[in-house]
Amino acid sequence: MTALTLEASLGATVSIDLCASCQAFWFDQHENLQLTPGSTLKLFKLIGEQASSKRAPLSIVLKCPRCGSHLHQTHDLQRNTPFQYWRCDHDHGRLITFFNFLREKNFIRPLSPQQLEELRQNIQMVNCSNCGAAIDLATASSCTHCGSPVSMLDMKQTEQMIAQLQQADRHDRPIDPTLALQLERARREVEASLSSGQSDAEWWKAASSTGLVEAGLAAAARWLKKASG
Secondary structure, eight states: OOOEEBBGGGGOOOEEEETTTEEEEETTOOOOHOOOOOOHHHHHHHHHHHHTOOOOOSSSSSSTTOOOBBEEEEEETTEEEEEEEEEESSSSEEEEEEHHHHHTTTOOOEEHHHHHHHHHHOSSEEOTTTTOOETTTTTBBTTTTTTTTEEEEHHHHHHHHHHHHHTSSSTTTTTTTTEEEEEEEHHHHHSOOOTTSSHHHHHHHHHHHHOOOHHHHHHHHHHHHHHHH
């Protein structure tokens, strides 16, 4: 793993561990709760830049980098979105994949029936954004290997979250207390179809070769680069 130093609350810093090949983060206990909005933005941008990279599968047996004990798979729920991570029984921290980190932050959601139908009309196979296995859309709407539903990045919510994080990271401005409500409203706005601007040939090619979430992440990373430049 590679250490990544980020700003934390109250002027402190945290050093999280990144495994680029496995596309996963290791957070020591409570580190994920201490990140500033700017640090969250950096992690999101990093995930977007890694979206097209080939991912190595996680080991069947995962061990805590602090004490060497086996990590235990844990299922959790955030805003009705299920996600999973691997925790140390000795409270040293947890390992979470990029995909599940985004699910925990409510950036990812399953496709609606209408979106699945539109997807099937354009491509036949898509890679699972959780484990990388191929999904035959003619016969399945979830991964037969890990059970994850075919999902996509919520682009409207992502853009609004990025804008909010950019504003909140200003030292003279506190984080907006209505952020959660605004994000929930943004999530509901994306319902019947894939957002405009994603239905061109380039989008479908990227979605077919890398996965829906990865294609959305690449687009978001480009948007973030343009917005910050």
